[in-house]
Amino acid sequence: MYTPTSLEIAFASDAVETVFCLATSGTKTVLVPVANGSEEIEAVTLIDVLRRAGADVTVASVEDSLHVEMSRQVRITADKLVSDCATTTFDAIALPGGMPGAESLGASKELDQLIRDQRQSGRLLSAICAAPAVVLESKGLLDGLKATSHPGFQDKLSNQSAIKERVVEVENIITSQAPGTAMEFSLAIVKQLFGQEKADEVAGPMVVRT
Amino acid sequence: MYTPTSLEIAFASDAVETVFCLATSGTKTVLVPVANGSEEIEAVTLIDVLRRAGADVTVASVEDSLHVEMSRQVRITADKLVSDCATTTFDAIALPGGMPGAESLGASKELDQLIRDQRQSGRLLSAICAAPAVVLESKGLLDGLKATSHPGFQDKLSNQSAIKERVVEVENIITSQAPGTAMEFSLAIVKQLFGQEKADEVAGPMVVRT
Numbered sequence: 001m002y003t004p005t006s007l008e009i010a011f012a013s014d015a016v017e018t019v020f021c022l023a024t025s026g027t028k029t030v031l032v033p034v035a036n037g038s039e040e041i042e043a044v045t046l047i048d049v050l051r052r053a054g055a056d057v058t059v060a061s062v063e064d065s066l067h068v069e070m071s072r073q074v075r076i077t078a079d080k081l082v083s084d085c086a087t088t089t090f091d092a093i094a095l096p097g098g099m100p101g102a103e104s105l106g107a108s109k110e111l112d113q114l115i116r117d118q119r120q121s122g123r124l125l126s127a128i129c130a131a132p133a134v135v136l137e138s139k140g141l142l143d144g145l146k147a148t149s150h151p152g153f154q155d156k157l158s159n160q161s162a163i164k165e166r167v168v169e170v171e172n173i174i175t176s177q178a179p180g181t182a183m184e185f186s187l188a189i190v191k192q193l194f195g196q197e198k199a200d201e202v203a204g205p206m207v208v209r210t
Numbered sequence: 211m212y213t214p215t216s217l218e219i220a221f222a223s224d225a226v227e228t229v230f231c232l233a234t235s236g237t238k239t240v241l242v243p244v245a246n247g248s249e250e251i252e253a254v255t256l257i258d259v260l261r262r263a264g265a266d267v268t269v270a271s272v273e274d275s276l277h278v279e280m281s282r283q284v285r286i287t288a289d290k291l292v293s294d295c296a297t298t299t300f301d302a303i304a305l306p307g308g309m310p311g312a313e314s315l316g317a318s319k320e321l322d323q324l325i326r327d328q329r330q331s332g333r334l335l336s337a338i339c340a341a342p343a344v345v346l347e348s349k350g351l352l353d354g355l356k357a358t359s360h361p362g363f364q365d366k367l368s369n370q371s372a373i374k375e376r377v378v379e380v381e382n383i384i385t386s387q388a389p390g391t392a393m394e395f396s397l398a399i400v401k402q403l404f405g406q407e408k409a410d411e412v413a414g415p416m417v418v419r420t
């Protein structure tokens with residue numbers, strides 16, 4: 001069931017860092033960028049829930065290394081570097097929060113281009129916790145649309161009308177508040193990519209509170 | 211704020227695998243064992259929430275390597291090997307589910323001893339998803355007490371009276387159902403270790419649904 005040998009090889013070899021994002025087909029593709037200081041509940045809930053739904057999820061580090069240390073010291077190995085995904089198009093981009101992780105996501109030049117293209121093309125762009133304010137609003141990509149962010153960052157949003165909602169969906173932008181809303185946020189992305197039926201099918205065995 | 215150099219060293223060097231668990235003091239210590247195929251939302255929510263509460267959390271791999279690949283291919287690097295923790299006493303042990311992760315946790319000889327000691331000494335023992343059935347019930351450690359597990363494993367529990375509850379707390383044993391109950395489960399452990407006030411203090415900024 002497992003391939004510890006290839007896993008060990010992947011961990012042992014820097015060669016993995018030079019693998020480029022391959023064009024995929026037949027399912028929805030999702031980019032989950034991560035940085036040192038990204039919030040691990042948010043990042044991992046996104047990855048796990050989207051993979052349960054059948055999405056082809058690429059976890060991409062904006063750091064120089066595939067290895068990132070998240071906000072509560074969970075150490076995760078990304079699949080790719082963001083720089084290896086610079087020419088790839090994703091059906092959705094989902095930004096975890098956490099500080100200074102969100103700041104590092106915002107500062108990545110390669111990710112900046114991917115995020116701006118995503119917004120311009122009207123493809124799904126989503127962010128949680130610090131990321132809606134620190135990344136999307138800071139880049140001027142929310143266009144005054146309804147959004148939410150972590151309570152500590154909500155005052156940075158130009159549109160304050162929906163900041164108290166747990167998940168806000170408007171114009172292919174989904175935003176959400178914190179680790180405690182990460183499951184609802186991830187399922188909202190599943191719903192937009194795959195439909196409500198798939199979201200319910202994924203939520204059931206996870207015993208998500210309804 | 212970060213120490214990328216030591217992080218890189220830790221990742222690069224096998225030396226880290228020989229570091230033994232040190233006696234800690236002044237806070238509560240928690241062991242979160244992980245294996246290939248452990249459920250990543252459950253493992254990471256436990257680690258993150260307990261660290262937010264101030265617990266000294268040791269993520270320990272039951273595999274031969276610190277590197278584990280979780281049930282949805284999230285790759286995590288543990289802090290220690292379980293074999294390096296064999297003589298350490300923890301205030302709490304928290305077992306994530308996921309298959310075949312829970313089976314591997316149950317099969318670990320070193321972890322078996324730690325879990326049996328934990329139960330015998332009446333220290334906090336907790337398990338979620340597959341783990342209450344596959345690890346605790348299989349080892350005969352539930353003693354017919356109320357417990358729950360993942361819906362797919364609930365029929366393995368000898369006491370069926372509380373299987374539909376999201377979190378069951380009885381006699382220093384806490385059990386829970388699935389990724390969707392991982393936040394409530396983790397906060398129940400925080401409450402038992404640090405009190406209700408701390409649990410509320412941790413839950414607030416995470417915007418946990420009440």
Ligand SMILES: [Cu+]
Pocket residue numbers: 011012067077221222277287
């Ligand atoms: Cu590594």
